[in-house]
């Protein structure tokens with residue numbers, strides 16, 4: 001007999017765990033199913049955002065030349081201590097609630113409103129009128145000879161648990177690829193990045209991309225663009241990456257290779273064929289703007305629905321379902337504007353809204369302000385902390401003075417971008433932001449200066 005609940009959440013992601021807690025506190029009988037006891041709390045705190053940012057922080061503090069295994073191992077210990085504490089805290093946050101049933105095992109659908117959970121020898125059957133899928137995403141592995149995660153060929157999870165490589169080749173110049181490249185270079189590894197684009201960071205304006213590339217080069221990262229990997233191989237001593245560049249074959253040898261080629265929605269184990277849930281072209285669960293799937297009573301949120309893959313968008317998805325289940329059911333994906341992001345290279349690149357190329361392509365009448373951080377006299381904070389590199393750029397609609405977008409690359413930019421995004425959402429224009437009072441010495445002060453230098 002299946003155990004009956006009010007709602008089942010499959011996967012302990014950011015959105016799902018938050019929703020599970022909220023519904024349980026509202027008196028709902030909730031089950032949350034997580035496939036691995038090493039993943040209570042989800043991807044972010046266990047294998048992604050938090051552990052990588054701990055390592056990035058410690059890499060930035062590394063002062064020395066060459067691969068320093070002892071220093072790296074100490075950083076790894078600190079990461080493991082902190083993530084273990086967070087995992088335990090996340091587990092307790094739900095397990096301590098009387099109306100939450102926590103199950104550890106892999107969930108799959110057996111019918112429109114029922115699942116089974118398989119863990120060890122046990123199989124538990126559950127049913128509920130509402131089922132929320134929050135199973136995240138898994139690394140995309142291209143159909144290239146030798147592209148299997150084993151030995152010296154890594155994804156972002158296994159590389160964090162490997163020895164510090166003396167030589168590292170990163171395939172893919174996106175978020176994970178460039179963050180790991182920047183981090184390992186600062187730990188002392190010799191790092192090459194293979195990027196298939198004609199230039200690195202092609203989604204950014206050229207001046208912004210050039211500044212990031214310059215910082216990566218400073219750290220010792222070599223970026224090879226227009227590179228298309230054709231095969232991978234490895235033996236006991238090294239891995240070899242073969243790639244094509246402008247019709248010529250090249251090879252790189254390394255202790256470790258990272259494949260960072262995007263993440264695919266994780267639906268394979270769910271047996272969605274037992275439901276009316278439909279998948280999109282990229283394998284994502286199709287949802288409407290209220291996060292309802294094509295199957296009555298089944299909802300999905302987080303990375304599994306495709307689109308932006310960030311912890312805070314998963315958290316915001318949770319707000320949509322909370323409003324649907326406990327509120328007015330009005331909140332939806334279209335309410336989401338000016339969503340910022342940060343790539344944690346050193347110094348970090350934070351951005352929001354349109355860049356200059358995008359605004360011009362839309363035919364908008366814009367004014368642009370761009371300044372190198374080193375040239376902003378009224379921004380001493382980066383100099384105080386010893387890293388005055390970077391660039392700040394604002395794109396503003398000429399007639400209305402509304403901020404259309406910004407790219408901030410400097411120390412603390414991951415904080416300042418939230419203020420800019422809030423101003424955009426609240427309709428606070430560029431002049432008001434320019435004339436605001438900010439603390440001193442802070443990185444935010446740059447806004448007083450940069451927003452007074454439009455061309």
Ligand SMILES: Cc1cc2nc3c(=O)[nH]c(=O)nc-3n(C[C@H](O)[C@H](O)[C@H](O)COP(=O)(O)OP(=O)(O)OC[C@H]3O[C@@H](n4cnc5c(N)ncnc54)[C@H](O)[C@@H]3O)c2cc1C
Pocket residue numbers: 010011012013014015016033034035036039040041042043044047048049050052053105106107108134135136137156176266269270301302303304309310311312314
């Ligand atoms: C290296 C790296 C660094 C990142 N850094 C950042 C960052 O700095 N900031 C940021 O915002 N985002 C970052 N991200 C992205 C972020 O981690 C994800 O967008 C976010 O964790 C997605 O959360 P989610 O809610 O979709 O689910 P997840 O947190 O991915 O949770 C899904 C859970 O479901 C479980 N599961 C899957 N299938 C089943 C099943 N059948 N049965 C039971 N359980 C199942 C999984 O084990 C997992 O715990 C990073 C990603 C990577 C790879």
Ligand SMILES: NC(=O)c1ccc[n+]([C@@H]2O[C@H](COP(=O)([O-])OP(=O)(O)OC[C@H]3O[C@@H](n4cnc5c(N)ncnc54)[C@H](O)[C@@H]3O)[C@@H](O)[C@H]2O)c1
Pocket residue numbers: 142171172173174175176177179195196228229260261262263308309310341342343344
């Ligand atoms: N700081 C953060 O917020 C952060 C950090 C890391 C990851 N993430 C999230 O995790 C997701 C996954 O990260 P990621 O870096 O793996 O993905 P990504 O989408 O950021 O970058 C993947 C890169 O690989 C390239 N690529 C894809 N297939 C390829 C192929 N066959 N050959 C050559 N190049 C190929 C793409 O052009 C792209 O540049 C990101 O989209 C992001 O949302 C966020």
